[in-house]
Amino acid sequence: MPNPKRRHSQQRSAKRRTHYKATAQTLTTDATTGETHVRHRAHVSEGKLIYKGKVVAEKAPAKA
Secondary structure: OOOOOOOOOHHHHHHHHOOOOOOOOOEEEOOOOOOEEEOOOOEEEOOEEEEOOEEEEOOOOOOO
């Protein structure tokens, strides 16, 4: 396995890391319940698990 002969500078590492950015999650308002939730994820509303405006489960899953 090849190893670098000399240490990379801090500037070189920083240049590489500039492309790693934290992005905020996209939120959507559900048309049926009117609740705001993360896109492409099921969300709990009034004790029911809802995905794409349809009830997936009647009882909300227990959190671990």
